[in-house]
Amino acid sequence: MTQIADAPVHAGSLPQSRHLATAVPGPRSRALHAERRAEVSDGFGTVLPVFVESADGGILQDVDGNRLIDLASGIAVTSVGAANARVRERVTAQLERFTHTCFMVTEYDSFTQVCRWLNEHTPGDFEKRTALFSTGAEAVENAVKIARSATGRPHVLVFDEAYHGRSLLTMAMTAKDNPYRLNFGPLPREVVRAASANPLRPSVTGAVAGAGAAGEAGAARDAKVAGEEIAARALASVEATLAEHGAETFAAMVIEPIQGEGGFIVPAPGFLAGLRRIADEHGIVLVIDEIQAGMGRTGTLFASEHEGVAGDITLSAKALAGGLPLSAVTGRAELMNAVHAGGLGGTYAGNPLACEAALAVFEEFEDGTLLARAREIEAIAREVLEPLTRQTAVVAEVRGRGAMLALEFAEPGTLAPRPDLAAAISKACHAQGVLTLTCGTHGNVIRLLPPLVIGAELLRDGLDVLRAAVLEAAGADTAR
Ligand code: PLZ
Numbered sequence: 001m002t003q004i005a006d007a008p009v010h011a012g013s014l015p016q017s018r019h020l021a022t023a024v025p026g027p028r029s030r031a032l033h034a035e036r037r038a039e040v041s042d043g044f045g046t047v048l049p050v051f052v053e054s055a056d057g058g059i060l061q062d063v064d065g066n067r068l069i070d071l072a073s074g075i076a077v078t079s080v081g082a083a084n085a086r087v088r089e090r091v092t093a094q095l096e097r098f099t100h101t102c103f104m105v106t107e108y109d110s111f112t113q114v115c116r117w118l119n120e121h122t123p124g125d126f127e128k129r130t131a132l133f134s135t136g137a138e139a140v141e142n143a144v145k146i147a148r149s150a151t152g153r154p155h156v157l158v159f160d161e162a163y164h165g166r167s168l169l170t171m172a173m174t175a176k177d178n179p180y181r182l183n184f185g186p187l188p189r190e191v192v193r194a195a196s197a198n199p200l201r202p203s204v205t206g207a208v209a210g211a212g213a214a215g216e217a218g219a220a221r222d223a224k225v226a227g228e229e230i231a232a233r234a235l236a237s238v239e240a241t242l243a244e245h246g247a248e249t250f251a252a253m254v255i256e257p258i259q260g261e262g263g264f265i266v267p268a269p270g271f272l273a274g275l276r277r278i279a280d281e282h283g284i285v286l287v288i289d290e291i292q293a294g295m296g297r298t299g300t301l302f303a304s305e306h307e308g309v310a311g312d313i314t315l316s317a318k319a320l321a322g323g324l325p326l327s328a329v330t331g332r333a334e335l336m337n338a339v340h341a342g343g344l345g346g347t348y349a350g351n352p353l354a355c356e357a358a359l360a361v362f363e364e365f366e367d368g369t370l371l372a373r374a375r376e377i378e379a380i381a382r383e384v385l386e387p388l389t390r391q392t393a394v395v396a397e398v399r400g401r402g403a404m405l406a407l408e409f410a411e412p413g414t415l416a417p418r419p420d421l422a423a424a425i426s427k428a429c430h431a432q433g434v435l436t437l438t439c440g441t442h443g444n445v446i447r448l449l450p451p452l453v454i455g456a457e458l459l460r461d462g463l464d465v466l467r468a469a470v471l472e473a474a475g476a477d478t479a480r
Contacts, residue, residue: 014067015067017067018434058070068433070082072435076260078323079370079452084453087324087360090357114350118330122316131146133329137170138346142329142344145343147287149340151252151285155245155249159175163292194242196262197230197231227268231267234274252284253278254287257306260291260404285312298402298404299403313335315330326354370452378405384463385467395409406439406446418444450462
């Protein structure tokens with residue numbers, strides 16, 4: 001039986017219950033949003049135009065007094081909670097000492113200690129070094145710089161459904177055009193895309209149609225065989241893509257261990273290990289982008305651990321510093337040190353407040369409780385959501401690992417994506433005070449990223465709202 005305490009790990013003063021004081025968004029949020037529209041670039045979208053006043057555990061409290069259940073964690077960032085006591089204490093103490101020196105000008109030890117922890121804890125039994133930056137996109141770009149510097153090669157291999165950022169290089173590495181790349185070109189030609197191994201939609205890789213879909217009723221073995229075949233075909237296609245451009249021209253291949261923005265796609269078993277083999281064969285640096293899936297989200301510190309694969313370089317950001325901007329590139333010492341002195345850096349890279357926050361996050365992960373919670377969140381969510389694949393025709397799959405879970409909506413049989421359903425269901429959840437996010441190359445996936453400190457009762461309340469919204473939308477859909 002799944003047991004997680006009802007209270008968050010560090011309950012503050014914010015009641016851990018859903019509460020609707022007004023419609024969502026309420027009048028104050030609506031007024032603030034109107035003001036925002038007059039001041040902020042329209043280029044910034046908003047999932048839910050609600051203005052937050054405070055947040056803690058699994059709750060976001062808005063300016064109208066509504067308490068929303070947070071199934072987003074600010075896109076996988078506030079895993080330890082948005083008002084974590086250890087983070088607050090360390091950051092406050094640092095704030096009283098100094099806010100900034102620029103690590104390239106004068107040093108502070110917390111930077112080294114963050115690097116030391118990452119060197120010890122990222123997968124890979126080899127000597128490592130780490131470099132710190134501020135955003136995920138910066139970590140990705142620096143990994144490419146390091147790989148180019150170490151190999152002297154130009155090309156970067158990325159995959160279908162990938163997301164690596166919005167900066168000029170990383171948006172080219174990201175697969176989805178709208179909104180990330182639209183009108184922002186030209187894109188650098190050195191970024192080359194290969195097939196990924198999406199078990200639900202192997203058509204992307206040109207493999208066995210329909211395999212792996214909601215495998216049940218004794219189909220487990222078939223699904224396993226089909227999964228291996230999907231991986232094998234995707235890997236063959238990766239080899240062909242490399243050969244087309246000359247495998248010896250690739251500095252790096254960059255892959256998410258679970259594709260995040262692309263739809264919470266857990267790659268077919270063997271795909272990551274296959275990429276590891278291919279990278280070794282051709283002297284290509286394997287960069288594992290753990291920015292969304294890492295730092296405990298999937299029930300292990302790094303998601304690549306589930307596959308027993310270690311990147312030559314592993315990227316961390318998001319949950320690394322409990323909400324403060326910090327990202328990291330951790331890799332083989334000989335790669336990380338191949339860069340000329342002064343070649344890496346940035347004014348705010350590894351800011352001292354963010355480093356202290358990361359050290360607090362590491363302390364939170366020390367006793368294994370949060371990793372266990374991620375696994376318990378998965379058990380509870382699967383218990384509530386998996387029956388939907390039988391009760392409705394449009395839930396194609398419940399998938400993910402740990403507290404990184406998703407529902408994909410599609411037409412039965414054809415698997416034609418249903419982004420309309422994902423959007424309508426998400427909207428219904430928002431109106432009920434449950435913050436869900438969508439994702440997916442086709443926008444037809446609802447993803448769940450609760451803070452790891454969410455209480456069990458609160459989580460169940462949020463999941464029940466989601467379940468009811470799915471059943472209602474599916475029912476209305478059948479009655480069409
Ligand atoms: N790599 C795997 O998930 C960020 C993007 C939200 P930054 N994902 C959320 C949005 O719409 O901008 C992400 C990621 C993976 C890289 C990044 C980029 O991290 O900190 O947003 O730059």
